[in-house]
Amino acid sequence: MDKKVEPGKSSIASAIENVEVKLSRTATWSGIETKASYGPSDVAGTNYERDIGDPGKYPFTRGAYPQMYRSRMWTLRNIVGYGAPEDTRQGIENALKIGTAGINVVLDTPSQEALDPDHPLLTVDVGQEGCSLPTVRDFEILLDGIDVTKQDVAWHSTMMVYPMVVAMAQKQGKDLSLLQGSHMPDHIQLRLAGWSESIVPTGLGHRTTVDCLEYSAKHSPRWALGCPQAYDIRERGAGAAGEIAIGMAIVNQTLRDLQARGTGVDQVAPSMAWVSGSDIDFFEEVAKFRALRRIWARTMKDGFGSQDVRSQRLRIACHTSGRTLVYQQPLNNLSRAAIQTMAALCGGVQSVETCTWDEPICIPTEGARELATRTQQILAHEVGAARVADPLGGSWYVEALTDQVEADALALLAKIESIGLIKAVEDGMVEGLMDEYNLKLKREMDRGERVVVGVNRFIPKEEPVPQRFSFSQAHTEAHMLRFAQLKQQRDQRTLNDRINTLYRVVQQGRDNFHQAMIDALIADATMGEVWGTVRVATGLPYDPFRVLESPFAYSAA
Amino acid sequence: MNPEKKIRCLLGMLGTDVHTKGLRTLAQLLRDDGIEVIYLGEHNTVDGMVNAMIQEDADVVGISFSIATYLHYARQLLDAMRARGVGDIPVMVGGLVHPDDHEKLKEIGVSGIFGPGSTTPQILTFIRSVGQPAGA
Numbered sequence: 001m002d003k004k005v006e007p008g009k010s011s012i013a014s015a016i017e018n019v020e021v022k023l024s025r026t027a028t029w030s031g032i033e034t035k036a037s038y039g040p041s042d043v044a045g046t047n048y049e050r051d052i053g054d055p056g057k058y059p060f061t062r063g064a065y066p067q068m069y070r071s072r073m074w075t076l077r078n079i080v081g082y083g084a085p086e087d088t089r090q091g092i093e094n095a096l097k098i099g100t101a102g103i104n105v106v107l108d109t110p111s112q113e114a115l116d117p118d119h120p121l122l123t124v125d126v127g128q129e130g131c132s133l134p135t136v137r138d139f140e141i142l143l144d145g146i147d148v149t150k151q152d153v154a155w156h157s158t159m160m161v162y163p164m165v166v167a168m169a170q171k172q173g174k175d176l177s178l179l180q181g182s183h184m185p186d187h188i189q190l191r192l193a194g195w196s197e198s199i200v201p202t203g204l205g206h207r208t209t210v211d212c213l214e215y216s217a218k219h220s221p222r223w224a225l226g227c228p229q230a231y232d233i234r235e236r237g238a239g240a241a242g243e244i245a246i247g248m249a250i251v252n253q254t255l256r257d258l259q260a261r262g263t264g265v266d267q268v269a270p271s272m273a274w275v276s277g278s279d280i281d282f283f284e285e286v287a288k289f290r291a292l293r294r295i296w297a298r299t300m301k302d303g304f305g306s307q308d309v310r311s312q313r314l315r316i317a318c319h320t321s322g323r324t325l326v327y328q329q330p331l332n333n334l335s336r337a338a339i340q341t342m343a344a345l346c347g348g349v350q351s352v353e354t355c356t357w358d359e360p361i362c363i364p365t366e367g368a369r370e371l372a373t374r375t376q377q378i379l380a381h382e383v384g385a386a387r388v389a390d391p392l393g394g395s396w397y398v399e400a401l402t403d404q405v406e407a408d409a410l411a412l413l414a415k416i417e418s419i420g421l422i423k424a425v426e427d428g429m430v431e432g433l434m435d436e437y438n439l440k441l442k443r444e445m446d447r448g449e450r451v452v453v454g455v456n457r458f459i460p461k462e463e464p465v466p467q468r469f470s471f472s473q474a475h476t477e478a479h480m481l482r483f484a485q486l487k488q489q490r491d492q493r494t495l496n497d498r499i500n501t502l503y504r505v506v507q508q509g510r511d512n513f514h515q516a517m518i519d520a521l522i523a524d525a526t527m528g529e530v531w532g533t534v535r536v537a538t539g540l541p542y543d544p545f546r547v548l549e550s551p552f553a554y555s556a557a
Numbered sequence: 558m559n560p561e562k563k564i565r566c567l568l569g570m571l572g573t574d575v576h577t578k579g580l581r582t583l584a585q586l587l588r589d590d591g592i593e594v595i596y597l598g599e600h601n602t603v604d605g606m607v608n609a610m611i612q613e614d615a616d617v618v619g620i621s622f623s624i625a626t627y628l629h630y631a632r633q634l635l636d637a638m639r640a641r642g643v644g645d646i647p648v649m650v651g652g653l654v655h656p657d658d659h660e661k662l663k664e665i666g667v668s669g670i671f672g673p674g675s676t677t678p679q680i681l682t683f684i685r686s687v688g689q690p691a692g693a
Binding site: 109110112113115121122124125128129193194195196198199236237323326327328360361362434435438439442446455459465466468544545547 | 576586625657676
């Protein structure tokens with residue numbers, strides 16, 4: 001180990017060894033073996049027009065737009081969410097002061113799982129990791145004075161968020177066709193990322209995704225759909241090719257099911273954006289973004305018959321990797337996140353959220369958030385990351401790596417689709433792939449074959465205990481009281497009627513159930529009540545923890 | 558000593574925490590080392606977990622957290638275990654555990670704390686030292 005002085009070695013010799021830089025690995029972080037150098041023969045089969053193309057031209061390998069960041073800069077995102085709506089509102093205002101584009105909200109873990117804050121087992125989870133937003137009234141408090149048809153609000157959440165926002169907009173008499181913002185409607189990803197069958201059964205989750213995309217394509221064409229949410233898939237346990245393969249399997253299944261309902265690719269794909277990670281292997285990530293755009297373009301055009309260039313040109317929303325950041329010597333995470341952000345920009349993404357250095361310790365402190373913003377500003381203004389489109393295009397290495405990531409992704413995609421996505425998820429095949437990936441990585445680290453600085457090598461001898469983010473629970477307590485009061489004050493008859501309509505629509509299984517959810521939410525049904533009703537109508541227990549019974553008397557159609 | 562009897566280790570998460578990646582990996586590493594793992598996964602209740610300990614005759618229990626709710630849930634779990642007469646089963650807590658909370662976790666009755674930086678051999682050594690099955 002680094003700490004110990006081996007017998008027969010002087011402490012000076014050990015100290016030198018501790019700081020020495022050596023090549024410890026010749027494969028990429030995802031496991032693609034690389035050569036010592038690359039040359040023209042490695043890309044001999046490439047046809048520029050067919051496989052690469054200029055930026056903004058099919059197959060968009062080099063970027064979605066001809067001028068890239070000269071015509072449209074990437075969006076600097078800063079995600080905020082903790083405690084009650086009042087707490088998160090304050091956090092958003094602080095983030096806007098530091099410099100961030102728009103409003104980016106993450107929900108607390110109960111809200112992310114469509115569970116109410118008065119669940120008797122989960123009160124301690126309320127306000128953790130995000131903002132508690134169980135009712136439309138809470139959305140109104142969070143967004144007081146903000147017009148959702150004029151201001152872009154990005155929701156980093158899946159379950160129930162879209163119907164909640166639409167319910168608020170409809171309640172306010174807004175024109176849905178002007179609705180701005182985005183969310184991440186991919187429920188299969190939730191199933192894979194630990195929500196599991198108990199919270200998001202694969203079939204019901206997928207049906208909800210398809211319903212959401214269909215509803216949005218019809219009613220809110222300016223709303224952006226972060227689908228697939230491949231970030232969590234990647235973080236959960238996938239390499240660069242795995243991210244593309246699993247994400248594309250979700251996209252293909254979703255678009256096929258939409259087509260069967262009469263919603264064509266060009267009605268929905270222009271609103272879709274890929275939610276991606278940016279992992280630690282710089283060149284591999286650049287190659288991934290390029291391979292991804294090429295696969296997407298060809299899939300839309302050749303697979304789904306798209307005629308609209310907006311469907312074929314993929315927009316990518318990127319969050320730098322949280323899993324690659326480590327607790328030990330946490331300031332090193334500034335370097336990691338800066339390089340990951342640089343990879344995302346060299347890969348031509350449309351928005352970046354740079355993780356804060358204290359991500360492995362706690363929810364971001366404001367000082368760390370400010371540094372994440374500054375990282376992007378340094379890249380934009382000093383480093384020259386925005387100047388030229390696809391700056392690594394034409395590098396023999398990056399082109400060859402792009403081809404390899406693409407080939408690996410297509411092979412894995414074919415394997416998943418030969419089983420069928422839904423079955424592959426339900427039966428645990430996809431989760432098995434993730435377990436395998438994680439286990440391999442862990443074993444390599446345990447054996448010292450894969451080095452993570454501060455974790456299994458160069459371990460700091462003494463470290464100060466890191467500071468944690470903390471905030472007063474006062475707003476959360478008041479918020480929970482307000483929630484209980486709202487439930488008493490509602491018009492019970494309207495609520496029951498709308499909940500029952502929702503129950504019947506879901507149970508019949510023919511029609512899109514989004515409007516029925518929205519109508520119930522407008523009548524002050526809570527998130528937990530609406531999703532609980534959907535669960536009961538599909539034969540599941542109202543409460544995944546099996547503690548609560550539904551408060552409603554349902555009547556079948 | 559009965560070499561046939563394996564240590565039975567129950568692993569799970571409590572509350573709304575979905576970050577089971579580490580726990581799933583640990584489950585396989587323990588199995589590879591000859592430990593019998595009862596893997597409960599995520600979204601368990603305290604009562605459900607105590608029932609499983611009793612039914613499965615667990616020798617050691619591991620709970621993992623990525624959210625700062627671990628003091629609350631560890632206390633609830635240990636209280637419920639004592640109330641049901643299985644307070645003697647050693648409990649280990651892993652995940653994003655902050656050093657400031659180590660003392661509190663020990664006061665609650667947690668036997669092993671494996672926060673960031675813990676290694677697989679450390680966890681295995683702990684399980685083997687506390688988890689010898691009764692009658693072994």
